Amino acid sequence: MSVLFDILSSVGMWEAVLRIATPLIFGTLGVLLCERVGVLNLGIEGIMTFGAMVGWLSVYNGADLWTGMLVAAAAGAMFGLLHALMTVPLGLSQHVTGLGITLFASSFSYYLFRLAVPTSSSPPTVEPFRPLAVPVLSDIPFLGPVLFTQTPPTYLALVLVALLAWGLYRTPLGLALRMTGENPHAVDAQGIDPVRLRVFTIMAGSALMAMGGAFLTLAAFNSFFPTMVQGRGWICVALVVFASWKPGRALLGALLFAFFDAFQLRLQTVVDGVPYQLFLMLPYLLSILALILMARRARVPQALMQPYRRGER
């Protein structure tokens, strides 16, 4: 029991929660944006991988860290554009297109990575984001180090949650976005082009996903290796259902999830005799559990996965 208390009362554990949550926050916000305009984006796993690779590669070649994040975002937006063009104007299957983007983006990442860094036994590293202590606030006991000595992208992720929550519910653009996911015909009748809105929103959402990936190589770790995203993208898709497509709850979901992840990592080191694989399975099983709990309760955007063609129902 005292072991549990030690883990739960350690600053390191809670600091890790926010760090582990950051890529998930970027990713869930990205998925949330896409699905709020009615488009499922299963490209996320590949887009995160590409973001991780291209962000790292830019910094490795001399760009500064924020440029790396920006390059990742731009690349993510490009994959988003591809996904959007295929699923929105052409109305192709969102499931299959998304999976295709994931398979393409991840193999493309590995290909470019291998070209840039021909075989080396240990992956080359970059100097990652350093924690930035917020003046005054970081001096608060316990809360200070937990909340205010994170890396800058983590602060950005938190700001983005607030921005998105405000934007979606308090601005005309947000209203149009939400309406596009519920009833694109009504949006069209208001003189707003739902196709264009969908395309741009998917690009923005995909840019966020790629930034989540770049966080992995530029802040959480300092190098790129294949399969490093490890299903985080899929977990984000599950978290959005758990969050009922609301940004605030998405943050909560990501934090809850990161809490369990940080907790199992620490538990692994103190509990003997339990195979480590069982701990590693937990995040995936928890995501499935979250889906089961929320599946019937969540309010799905009504036009999710329904292609829109003017004059067709």
Add this chain to the structure above:
Amino acid sequence: MRFERRDHPSRALTLLAPVGAILVALLVAGGLIALAGANPLRAYGLILKGAFGSRLGISETLTRATPLILTGLAAAVAFRARLWNIGGEGQLYMGALAVAGFGMIPALGAMPAPLAILLCLAVGAVAGMVLLLVPLGLRLKFGVDEVVTTLLLNFVAVLFVSLMIEGAMKDPLAFGWPQSVPVPDSAVLPQLMARTRLHLGLLIAVAAAVFTWWLQSRTVFGMRARAAGLNPRAAAFAGVPLGRTLIAVACLSGGMAGLAGAIEVMGVKGYVTTDLSPSYGYSGIIIAMLANLNPIGVIGAALFSAVMFVGADSMSRALSIPSYIADVTVALSLLTMLVAIFLTQYRIRR
């Protein structure tokens, strides 16, 4: 620009779609090869030579195509009924693990080979089915979308394999490497070509494709599965038992993927490791789409992927182009195929 639905998509166009899609994918991938500083035509020449240029090359291509046919079928039968089984990879691993575990029963080694092989194949298929029936159950019972659950279960399955081959099923003679105890000789699939890895599994996979085709086009089950995919509400109204049909589809789909894992263990590796499959399960999705979900077409699409993978391995040794180019090309062909199918169904009007 407007898209207008064609009333009768022409047969020629439908058959040409995959060819066009693959050509466009090869063209784009050619650009990426040029980016790496090599001549794309020379690279493709070397890929073909690697895959077809020798007896060994041909046998390797066919060996590689074997699990791909089965995972392709797994995706094709499921997608036709709008059951989004993206868990082929996990189901493959469960099939492989089940066979290795079943092989540890001493009585199996004493059995005549045909019986042992049949039993092992059945065990592998059932293991694959079980892993797909879980997410299907969640969908039918709680309304949980199976896309994400099948995806997540892939990771759980591989971790479970890792758990078993480092624990209860670990081979004590493997110098500490995490791999399972090998299957007994009676369960090893016979070779088809001497001094190659090509094994009976290829014929099993082709038979599975023909069987699936028959099932889909000549039986009530096939018609129900298709109806459930095209319009579930109309199908239910017409008296199709949706739940039962989906369960049968899931058994077929998961079974095929489980079979792929079993056959890979029994024909090629002899034991299970966590790198048994270079994402055969995910490639199956591409193969199913390239085949336009047609079971016989799956054989051709699997061959195309196998040629790319085997050929790219030998090409990358000669040209120092990362062999990932094969994955890139095959994944690209999925995207181009989607557009190609669209163009067979719609015409573009100004």
